[in-house]
Amino acid sequence: MHIGIQELPKNLEMLYFFHKGKVMLDIKLIRNNLEKVKKAIIAKHEKVNLEKILELDQLRRQKLTQVEDLKCERNKKNELISKAKQSGQDAPVAMEEMGKISDQIKALDAEVARIDAELESLMLWLPNIPADDVPEGTEEKNQVIRTWGEPKKKDFPAKPHWDLGKNLGLFELDRAAKLSGSSFSMFTGLGARLERALLNFMLDTHIREGYKEVAPPYLVNRKTITGTGQLPKLEDEMYYSAKDEFFLIPTSEVPLTNFYQDEIIPGELLPIYLTSATPCFRREAGASGKDTRGILRVHQFNKVEMVHFVAEDQSAASLEKLVHDAEGILQQLGLTYRVVLLATGDMSFSSAKTYDLELWAPGVERWLEVSSCSNCTDFQARRANIRYKMKGGKPKFVHTLNGSGVAIPRLMVAILENYQEADGHIKIPPVLVPYMGGVTVL
RNA sequence: GGAGAGAUGGCUGAGUGGCCGAAAGCGGCAGAUUGCUAAUCUGUUAAGGUAAAUUUUUGCCUUCGCGGGUUCGAAUCCCGCUCUCUCCGCCA
Known part of the structure; x- marks a missing residue:
């Protein structure tokens, strides 16, 4: 038997x-x-x-x-x-x-x-172990590390982005709901162009900083999405095509980190930096009722992602670079933001240490999370079996890091609300003007 | 979707039932030698698990795409699956 x-x-x-x-x-x-x-x-x-x-x-x-x-x-x-x-x-x-x-x-x-x-x-249900320099506790133990710019109020009543977008024809939320349902967005006209401009601007910036651009699949198999640690925990958070056993990626961290799945990377190639702009699909199960207005929380959005593969003694420094690269985007766009070090209880399953970047949005008068930069140490590498080998040495697990650089919807919100003028129009941040074909005002 | 071919170590590639974890070559590493930016010769060359011991070894086990089966015994025979290539069909 x-x-x-x-x-x-x-x-x-x-x-x-x-x-x-x-x-x-x-x-x-x-x-x-x-x-x-x-x-x-x-x-x-x-x-x-x-x-x-x-x-x-x-x-x-x-x-x-x-x-x-x-x-x-x-x-x-x-x-x-x-x-x-x-x-x-x-x-x-x-x-x-x-x-x-x-x-x-x-x-x-x-x-x-x-x-x-x-x-x-x-x-598979064991989470990554938080790094020693991460504050213990839940969300209220998060630490604001630094703030860039000032969370200023406008000297006129600032409109929330949903009013701005509607008035200027930058997005069509009612029609998006008609096509798909609630919590879907649809950029239109110059709004759509602004999104495209942002994606290109961010990608170009990262490429200049040494990242290799990747256009990955958006549908991935179970092994891949287990490799980065979304499975088994977040199965209900993901869109799944049962017929083909595909998961829609909730972030391009998934395909980028799994790029080297089951491989041994020659050590001299490290560090490796990848970036990509992809849609992200999230069911947001259990989040209904939260952020229902506007485009703060949607089932599908575009995001530029950065992923690092480094040797184990480099990952702490690499996390700082990652945050720095994400911050560079926000600085170039002239947006006020703060860097928050997450406490152990607020971190994701796979992360050992995470910084969030939050943008100030004067219309909704809130800090909005646009980026999450995490050092996953060797946690994902073990699951996805990604190793590196120095000449003459033994294969070791790499350290992987990922960070948004950055997510579109809340970035869009911050730009619209921060760059709005008293007359209801929106100035285009100077770095984006070339990407907008010379358009300076929406 | 149909038909066919294939998948072997870092790479190329041999191996159709019994010391095959696997020939040979390339590449890599170490050494020797030659007076020249390289050649020649010699040796070496996977990963994972586990136990003892212990910081470096030693024993044992597993792994020839993946999973089963046949057999005393499978890289080798049979079945299923995945992927790659070629042709046909369909299609943005």
């Missing part, structure tokens, strides 16, 4: 697309840093059965040594038979013994496979 992997329950089988015997979050790290892992689980509000993981880990190793001993015996017998056959003799006793051993191996192998699958399905 043996259980093949195909007879596993569907949910386990789905998780077993990973390399055989490969465990994505280092089980040794868990064994050796139990307290840190526990703390991370609590900080990030996850529920993971650590005891079960440790128990399965132990059981797995126990079974593994058993089956390996048997395999060793089998190999020896096989050699015996092989030699006998080659000298024209027969080895009926050894052959019969080997048959018995093989049966035992099959049974044990199946058991190990089942344990592996269960272990992996549990381990």
Whole structure:
């Protein structure tokens, strides 16, 4: 009696697309840093059965040594038979013994496979461990690191972007709702052109800073989206095409980070910087009622993303570069923003340290999150199996970082609300004028 | 969608049932040698797991696209899947 992997329950089988015997979050790290892992689980509000993981880990190793001993015996017998056959003799006793051993191996192998699958399905729920310099606690422990510019009030009553957009014909939210439903946007006329201008301006800027532009797929498979850590936790947040088992990307972090999935990058190529402008698709499940007006929260939006691949001793510095590159966009656009260091409880599943960039919007009188820059350390690299190798060295997991540079809708809101004039028109920020074909006012 | 071909180590590529984890070549690394920006010779050259020991080793196991099956034994035979290429069809 043996259980093949195909007879596993569907949910386990789905998780077993990973390399055989490969465990994505280092089980040794868990064994050796139990307290840190526990703390991370609590900080990030996850529920993971650590005891079960440790128990399965132990059981797995126990079974593994058993089956390996048997395999060793089998190999020896096989050699015996092989030699006998080659000298024209027969080895009926050894052959019969080997048959018995093989049966035992099959049974044990199946058991190990089942344990592996269960272990992996549990381990996929373990979040990344926050870096030591991240403040502990929930949202209210977030720290404003610096502010650029001043959150000024207009010397006339500032209009919110939905009024500005409607008056100037920059977007058509009613018609977007007609086509798709609530929380969809549709830029029109010079509004659409402004979006295109922003995307091009941001991409061009990043390319100049050493990023390679990528135009990736927007539909990705389950393995890819598990690699970056959106799955299994955020399954309900994503649009999914069941017929083809594709997920619509919630951010281009997913295809960009998985660019080197299952690869060993030659060490001398690091650091590698990728950027792309893609749509992002988010169901925003559980967010209904929040930010319903205007385009602050929509199911589909465009975003320019930056991703870094670096050696482990470079990731802390790389995060600063990433934030700096995102800030550069906002500075060139002359927008007031602040940099916020997120507390452990406000960080995403995959992140060890995150800075948010928030733009000041005088119309809605709020700080708007337009960028989230995260150091994911080796967390995503383990899941996606991305390594690098220096000459003569052993392969190691890379560190991956990602940050928006930046997301369009809230950037658009900030531009419209900040650059509005008393007469209801909107000035185009000077850096965008060339991208607008010379248009200076909306 | 249909027909066919293929998938082997960093790369090229041999291997149709038994010391094949895998020939050979290239590339890489180390050494030797030659007076010249290179040649020649020699050696070496994967990843993962696990145990002992321990900071560097040693033993054992696994891995020839993925997953099953046949067999005492599978890179090799059979089945399913994925991907790549060629041709046909369809199509933005």
